[in-house]
Amino acid sequence: MRQVIxxxxxxxxxxxxxxxHGVNLAIGAGxxxxxxxxxxxxxxxxxxxxxxxxxxxxxxxxxxxxDITGLKPHEINRRGLSRSFQVTNIFHNLSVYENxxxxxxxxxxxxxxxxxxxxxxxxxxRRAEQTMERIGLARRRDVLAGTLxxxxxxxxxxxxxxxxxxxxxxxxxxxxxxxxxxxAQAIELVRQVTxxxxxxxxxxxxxxxxxxxxxxxxxxxxxxxxxxxxxxxxANPAVQEAYLGALHKETAHA
Amino acid sequence: MRYQPLNxxxxxxxxxxxxxxxxxxxxxxxxxxxxxxxxxxxxIIFALxxxxxxxxxxxxxxxxxxxxxxxxxxxxxxxxxxxxxAFYIPVPLxxxxxxxxxxxxxxxxxxxxxxxxxxxxxxxxxxxxEMVYACVLMFPGFFGGEAGISTNRVVGQPYLGLSFGPAIxxxxxxxxxxxxxxxxxxxxxxxxxxxxxxxxxxxxxxAEFVGYNTQHVRFLQLALSAxxxxxxxxLSCINFEIVSAENVSAIRSGGVLLATFIxxxxxxxxxxxxxxxxxFFVVALSGFTKAWLLYLGLFFLVMVLYAPGGxxxxxLMQIPVIRARRFGELAAPYVAAFxxxxxxxxxxxxxxxxxxxxxxQGARTELALLGFAFDARDLAPWIAFGxxxxxxxxALRRATRWLGARxxxxxxxxxxxxx
Numbered sequence: 001m002r003q004v005i006x007x008x009x010x011x012x013x014x015x016x017x018x019x020x021h022g023v024n025l026a027i028g029a030g031x032x033x034x035x036x037x038x039x040x041x042x043x044x045x046x047x048x049x050x051x052x053x054x055x056x057x058x059x060x061x062x063x064x065x066x067d068i069t070g071l072k073p074h075e076i077n078r079r080g081l082s083r084s085f086q087v088t089n090i091f092h093n094l095s096v097y098e099n100x101x102x103x104x105x106x107x108x109x110x111x112x113x114x115x116x117x118x119x120x121x122x123x124x125x126r127r128a129e130q131t132m133e134r135i136g137l138a139r140r141r142d143v144l145a146g147t148l149x150x151x152x153x154x155x156x157x158x159x160x161x162x163x164x165x166x167x168x169x170x171x172x173x174x175x176x177x178x179x180x181x182x183x184a185q186a187i188e189l190v191r192q193v194t195x196x197x198x199x200x201x202x203x204x205x206x207x208x209x210x211x212x213x214x215x216x217x218x219x220x221x222x223x224x225x226x227x228x229x230x231x232x233x234x235a236n237p238a239v240q241e242a243y244l245g246a247l248h249k250e251t252a253h254a
Numbered sequence: 255m256r257y258q259p260l261n262x263x264x265x266x267x268x269x270x271x272x273x274x275x276x277x278x279x280x281x282x283x284x285x286x287x288x289x290x291x292x293x294x295x296x297x298i299i300f301a302l303x304x305x306x307x308x309x310x311x312x313x314x315x316x317x318x319x320x321x322x323x324x325x326x327x328x329x330x331x332x333x334x335x336x337x338x339x340a341f342y343i344p345v346p347l348x349x350x351x352x353x354x355x356x357x358x359x360x361x362x363x364x365x366x367x368x369x370x371x372x373x374x375x376x377x378x379x380x381x382x383x384e385m386v387y388a389c390v391l392m393f394p395g396f397f398g399g400e401a402g403i404s405t406n407r408v409v410g411q412p413y414l415g416l417s418f419g420p421a422i423x424x425x426x427x428x429x430x431x432x433x434x435x436x437x438x439x440x441x442x443x444x445x446x447x448x449x450x451x452x453x454x455x456x457x458x459x460x461a462e463f464v465g466y467n468t469q470h471v472r473f474l475q476l477a478l479s480a481x482x483x484x485x486x487x488x489l490s491c492i493n494f495e496i497v498s499a500e501n502v503s504a505i506r507s508g509g510v511l512l513a514t515f516i517x518x519x520x521x522x523x524x525x526x527x528x529x530x531x532x533x534f535f536v537v538a539l540s541g542f543t544k545a546w547l548l549y550l551g552l553f554f555l556v557m558v559l560y561a562p563g564g565x566x567x568x569x570l571m572q573i574p575v576i577r578a579r580r581f582g583e584l585a586a587p588y589v590a591a592f593x594x595x596x597x598x599x600x601x602x603x604x605x606x607x608x609x610x611x612x613x614x615q616g617a618r619t620e621l622a623l624l625g626f627a628f629d630a631r632d633l634a635p636w637i638a639f640g641x642x643x644x645x646x647x648x649a650l651r652r653a654t655r656w657l658g659a660r661x662x663x664x665x666x667x668x669x670x671x672x673x
Contacts, residue, residue, distance in 0.1 A: 072462070072467070073462040074463070074467045074468075077462075077463055077464060078465050082463070082464075083463060089459065089460045089463075090457065090460065091452075091456040091457050093452075093456050094452060094453065094456060098449065098452075098453075101449065102449065102453045102461070103464045105446050105450065105464070105465075106466060107465065110446035111446070112446065112447050112450070112466075112471065112474050113445060113446045114442055114445045114447040114478065115445065116445055116446060117441070117445065118444055118445055118446050118448075118449055119444060160460070160464060163464075164464060164465065
């Protein structure tokens with residue numbers, strides 16, 4: 001299978017604190033890959049390294065075989081990788097439609113144009129409206145994003161991420177802070193909108209992870225201790241010891 | 255073709271704007287009014303160009319006069335060269351020279367300033383403003399030092415009877431440029447760059463992750479804004495026939511910030527209102543009283559504290575109330591608040607004017623307000639104006655409470671009606 005994302009011996013330290021040490025990871029085209037791990041394992045940091053938000057301390061990141069190490073976030077996005085954020089990161093003072101449209105503009109080839117009227121760009125409008133339809137916010141088109149409900153903002157977060165039609169989508173805890181029903185809806189949304197794309201997802205909800213992912217990587221203290229299919233991960237004693245066991249204990253206590 | 259009900263309203267609005275520009279000098283025929291109108295037109299372009307940075311791009315600049323001022327300097331040299339017959343540019347097109355000069359300096363300085371947003375941007379813009387001001391004084395050969403460079407806008411033969419000598423011709427030149435620039439700057443807000451400038455203002459990080467280089471967005475926005483600032487500079491050069499160091503000074507940069515904020519940063523048309531009010535303060539009020547800057551400062555302070563969205567937000571707030579046909583309920587408290595504010599203002603003006611007369615060496619201390627003659631050295635007027643101010647403030651407090659109560663009950667009803 002063709003490798004879409006490849007991490008080669010990636011390291012990241014903040015000052016003297018080592019957050020990621022020596023992560024190797026390969027994710028194939030069309031794969032739904034989940035990254036799990038206890039709090040503080042470095043999952044979000046790993047995302048920030050892949051998407052260019054933070055520079056790497058050492059190692060290499062490849063996207064579709066090309067080295068993207070050290071590129072700026074917008075450069076990585078233009079190469080077809082789009083990400084969402086764990087803490088909702090939207091344009092609060094713009095309407096839902098405008099939020100989505102911001103996600104569409106670059107990929108529709110508008111660039112920094114100041115000679116096109118944005119309302120007259122039929123392709124941009126069509127794609128933005130289609131995306132709003134898909135995330136179920138079409139009725140909220142002209143509402144300011146800052147006034148949406150939390151679940152709606154999370155859906156918008158995913159909408160902005162997929163609006164540009166990126167082939168690789170990184171979602172950082174799309175169900176964070178959601179109720180059971182909201183989570184189920186959000187996961188259905190994720191399943192639909194990432195059809196035919198490569199999906200990487202950080203998720204805490206084990207039910208979700210094992211239901212959705214083709215393969216799972218377990219990140220513990222900045223290292224990938226196991227990668228495999230859901231069955232392999234479930235059966236892996238190291239994972240049970242390091243992570244699932246701890247989690248089971250937590251749930252048992254709760 | 256989609257049915258766009260907005261289009262009709264838009265046509266009406268733009269036509270009305272054009273009509274105001276045409277009719278304004280016919281309504282106010284004194285030469286002083288014309289001076290005022292010309293400067294308002296220039297200031298409108300300048301303030302709108304400033305809001306391309308502050309309102310639309312989230313860039314707080316303390317050095318915007320650099321672009322209008324340098325645009326004015328280049329225009330004054332171009333005009334002098336045209337006068338000497340070195341080359342020919344028709345006078346109506348000279349603001350374009352100013353605009354291009356503004357653009358060039360916008361590209362030059364913008365490359366440095368827009369590398370960062372937020373406070374850093376503000377600080378660098380302040381630094382560049384001071385640097386340019388110092389340079390202008392350092393090279394009197396080109397910039398004319400403190401005295402500046404003067405010119406004569408009447409060059410060559412009149413074309414179609416237009417020599418641009420009479421002020422009314424200058425007015426229509428400014429009005430035409432003003433209208434075109436308003437339309438152009440509005441059009442820019444509707445382009446991909448204009449929309450992404452809003453996005454970068456709101457959330458620069460996310461803008462990066464949808465494929466946009468925020469630095470590049472800010473840079474282009476600033477360069478375009480500097481173009482329009484340069485046009486405003488060119489027009490002021492034609493109007494005043496002199497350009498001096500004051501044109502690039504921090505005072506001008508501060509002035510445009512004041513005007514824009516008073517008008518309303520969040521709205522496209524806000525700076526238009528702000529420019530009109532600002533020029534009224536600077537030009538009209540300064541003819542009446544030496545304390546005009548104090549009044550402007552107080553007005554600015556009141557706006558920042560009580561109406562951070564500017565005059566435009568105060569006007570737009572009324573629209574839903576008018577739509578719901580509830581404005582009648584507010585009329586009485588509005589009138590009361592207005593009357594109370596006038597009363598307080600009268601007391602304040604009396605005291606401020608007396609302070610100014612007393613503080614000034616050798617000034618006459620007798621003055622007259624609204625037909626009342628008094629002497630600032632007497633105690634009685636101080637007590638009287640103090641009492642008027644106190645009564646006005648007390649009345650204003652009651653009136654605003656009354657207004658606030660009615661306002662919030664209307665707002666609650668409006669909210670309750672929403673689905």
